[in-house]
Amino acid sequence: MHVLFCNWRDTENPEGGGSERYVENMARGLVQLGHEVTIACATYEGAQRTEIVDGVRFVRRGTKLDIYVRTFLALLLGRYGTVDAVVDVQNGLPFFTRLATRKPVVVLVHHVHREQWPVVYPGLIGRVGWWIESRLAPRIYRHSQYVAVSDATRLELIELGVDRDRIAIVHNGNDPAPVVDVVRSPTPRMCVVGRLVPHKQVEHAIDAVADLTQAHPDLVLDVIGAGWWENNLREHADARGVADRVVFHGYVDDRTKHQLLAQSWVMALPSLKEGWGIVVGEAGTHATPTVAYSSAGGTNESIDHKGSGYLADTPAELTAALGEILADERWRAFLGQGALAKSHTFTWPSSQRDFAELVTHAR
Numbered sequence: 339m340h341v342l343f344c345n346w347r348d349t350e351n352p353e354g355g356g357s358e359r360y361v362e363n364m365a366r367g368l369v370q371l372g373h374e375v376t377i378a379c380a381t382y383e384g385a386q387r388t389e390i391v392d393g394v395r396f397v398r399r400g401t402k403l404d405i406y407v408r409t410f411l412a413l414l415l416g417r418y419g420t421v422d423a424v425v426d427v428q429n430g431l432p433f434f435t436r437l438a439t440r441k442p443v444v445v446l447v448h449h450v451h452r453e454q455w456p457v458v459y460p461g462l463i464g465r466v467g468w469w470i471e472s473r474l475a476p477r478i479y480r481h482s483q484y485v486a487v488s489d490a491t492r493l494e495l496i497e498l499g500v501d502r503d504r505i506a507i508v509h510n511g512n513d514p515a516p517v518v519d520v521v522r523s524p525t526p527r528m529c530v531v532g533r534l535v536p537h538k539q540v541e542h543a544i545d546a547v548a549d550l551t552q553a554h555p556d557l558v559l560d561v562i563g564a565g566w567w568e569n570n571l572r573e574h575a576d577a578r579g580v581a582d583r584v585v586f587h588g589y590v591d592d593r594t595k596h597q598l599l600a601q602s603w604v605m606a607l608p609s610l611k612e613g614w615g616i617v618v619g620e621a622g623t624h625a626t627p628t629v630a631y632s633s634a635g636g637t638n639e640s641i642d643h644k645g646s647g648y649l650a651d652t653p654a655e656l657t658a659a660l661g662e663i664l665a666d667e668r669w670r671a672f673l674g675q676g677a678l679a680k681s682h683t684f685t686w687p688s689s690q691r692d693f694a695e696l697v698t699h700a701r
Contacts, residue, residue: 342376343365343425345358345378345429350382352589355532356532356614366394369393380402380405406434410435421439422441423697424443430454430455444696446485448613449487451471453611454611458537485693488507490613511684512622512682516592516596518597530606531617532607534566537609538608539609541574544578544584545578546657548578550661553664568586596624603664604627606629607629609630613636615636615640621677622678625675627677629663630648632651
């Protein structure tokens with residue numbers, strides 16, 4: 339069976355993130371079961387147009403915008419070879435693969451982008467994008483199987499009119515933490531991990547550093563990730579007077595990321611929206627708790643409030659929660675142990691089996 343994943347990025351893309359990790363783990367799971375798998379995604383500087391990694395064929399063409407048109411046409415014209423099933427990864431916009439093939443199509447949704455469209459694309463473009471996601475896509479894929487990564491996402495899809503019986507939940511898993519040669523920092527350090535884009539709201543973490551400086555004069559924030567919003571964040575740190583306390587690491591390899599997570603006292607995840615928050619589990623493997631917004635959605639499942647982290651309702655509460663964790667060693671240790679235990683709850687092999695069962699039996 340040949341399964342085609344349509345996704346706008348892959349994990350080697352500088353803008354790749356947790357959703358790409360999920361896709362590639364599901365792809366590898368299918369390969370391990372003997373299936374042929376192709377991931378169609380956008381290219382980037384230095385990328386190979388076609389390569390095979392862990393048995394998965396990557397076909398990279400176009401940009402993050404025209405990849406939708408290119409992938410649709412390539413599928414329609416049979417350029418991926420004989421395809422038996424398609425996984426249409428809907429990151430706001432679908433690939434409209436339902437109109438390009440009569441084979442089964444599974445729609446993978448990490449989260450609904452209601453709140454993000456007006457932030458990333460204010461004006462007409464955002465309104466059109468939201469109309470496509472909320473109105474047109476549910477209509478086009480009305481007979482397709484959906485996969486959501488959390489109960490929160492499933493409920494959002496139901497609100498858009500997707501039949502609840504066609505939505506399955508397959509959670510993110512956690513990889514075992516690599517052995518790193520660092521220990522917890524002797525002085526307070528916070529971290530933020532993710533793409534540097536407006537809806538990740540890294541400004542809120544920078545604000546927290548500024549507000550907590552008096553109580554924690556040695557506090558440092560490690561910003562791990564790259565993105566087109568970085569200059570804005572640097573300007574914001576400078577405006578708040580904490581440019582010397584915010585370290586921008588850019589895109590780092592997996593080992594470096596885990597070293598930074600291991601030395602952090604707490605991770606801030608101030609995103610406007612998260613389907614799950616895979617970085618929560620990654621931090622948890624090092625007993626590093628996370629403070630996030632309850633309104634983000636999937637964080638309500640990846641974080642146990644006051645058990646493995648803290649779910650805040652406002653920026654002021656986010657800052658206060660971070661301050662309490664930094665100030666109270668026993669509280670920090672309690673949440674850290676909860677985060678470590680939580681990280682063992684979800685595994686990739688289990689999710690891979692569930693996902694493969696859905697894809698191979700989709701109609």
